[in-house]
Amino acid sequence: MRVFQSLLIRIFYAVILLTAVLILNFSLMYLAPGDVADTISQSMGGADQEVLDQIRADYGLDQPFLVQLGRYVGRILHFDLGYSFFYNDPVTKLILERLPATLLLVFTAQILALVVGVVLGVISARQPNGIASHFVTMLALFGYSAPVFWTGILLLIVFSLKIPWFPVAGMQDVTIEGGFMAHALDVLRHLVLPAITLASIFLALYSRLARATMLETLGSDYVRTAKAKGLPERHVVYKHALKNALSPVITLAGLQFSAVVSGAVLVETVFSWPGLGTLAFHSIIARDTPTILGILFFSALVVIVGNLLTDLVLRMIDPRLRGRGA
């Protein structure tokens, strides 16, 4: 029951955060030079002041800030993020079409980075001066210092242009025939390079933290006790120590969600991955404000949901957290 209650608090808090994002979104739109009337008149090839005023009155742009804000929030509650004059489609439709691709990329990259990062961290913690340990240090430096879009392009050059193992761009091959499995395999093949690229930034971060916390837990009393009891080394490392070393790494991963979504924008652009990032890239070139702001809203939503999921996972692996509030 307490788990349920604390989850409700988290969700309530998430709603407040999202409302704040909406207010920010609207303020940006309000403050930015140029409005819908300008966009429409541009697409008509110019219009005189009278027509502009008429459009502004039609869209309620002549109303005070708070009235406009209220209407904006009201529209969002009806899942109406506005209309894209560039794509000639409702923004919600545009975003929902591309959201699954981004979610697939973001979560695959996070899980890949976590799994490989923790494995590397554990290996290097067991031999603090071994080769694996130095590898983790090097990897951490590379992951922090290399611009992610550059890493992506380099991988693209090597594993797609020079050695044609993986497709150059996109998420699926339209010429492929066959059932669900054939299509899933095809998407997987397209996913490999973008996911590795995006994971490369965070892999370094997670492996470094996993190494540090594993070193700490391996030196703690209860691990020594477990060893003294005669438990096999593997059992102690993976059942006792790892379980405790995992929480900080997962907490860190949760904090990284907004960075992962940011990185996804660049990675998607490099690999023409049909997600929110490429949509953002194209709508910024086209100065399509409603779409840009819709993406900002949805990406904040992805981060918040990611944080909630992280919280759930943490509660599952760490009983001490269960029933604790926000």
Next chain:
Amino acid sequence: MSNRVITAVRARSPVAEAWDMFVRNHAAVAALIVLFLIAVGAVAGPYLYPTDPFDMVWSPFSPPGEHGFLLGTDYLGRDLLAMIINGARVSLLIGLAAAMVSIFIGVTIGAVAGFYRGWVEEVLMRITEFFQVLPTLLFSMVLVALFGASLAMITFAIGVVSWTAVARITRAEFLRIRELEFVIASRASGAHNAKLMFAVILPNAMPPIIVQSALMVGTAILFEAGLSFLGLTDPNVVSWGQIIGSNRQYILDASYTVTFPGLAIFITVLCISLIGDGLNDALNPKLRQR
């Protein structure tokens, strides 16, 4: 033990002591030298190598080393070396300036939150969490797209989204230090709040803030590279990310046009993070005994 007594007797300045520790980290020293050379190149380079980075000097995609162009030419036949030298200015300048903006915001918010506590802290920390939820790159893309891609706007857009880590660190330090005896003593002797915050507590909170600030410069350079890779940059200047962004369609013909500017970013940020490690060793007294 005797060593520590001797150091105390010599009464060396903390800066000199930190420098001694820093110098022991050879990688950090090497990185400092390389970064210094890069900075010199950014300042003096355009005079030493005066080719205009916007000039078409040869046919496109002349490979590196041929026709007298060390790094070759790009898709418009521009001298890649001249572009990278001139790009260094923008990348380093925006990196530094944006880091300063974010450190200023972060330290101010963290200091006020940690010093006043109570509802002030609550409100400021909620604002910090709000900024942690917004995907930083997307938010600054929106800012630059809506308000124009001037260098000042780009600097502001990077700074305003990346201060949260500095704010959290500063707040934690302030919460710890404000309870220490010397702070209570100066409060008792009548120091007002502003003096307590910025003259008494802040100097003692500096070590972790300095380390984080060094890393911030690297992050800001990567950030600017990302924005200009996406085309969100001042069209009148060259920057490293922009060279990669504008040449990336031609990687099949000329992968070097992407490799070299990327290496420039990579080496610069690598140096900064190595220096950050060195500063961490030098300024974090807990690690000194290791």
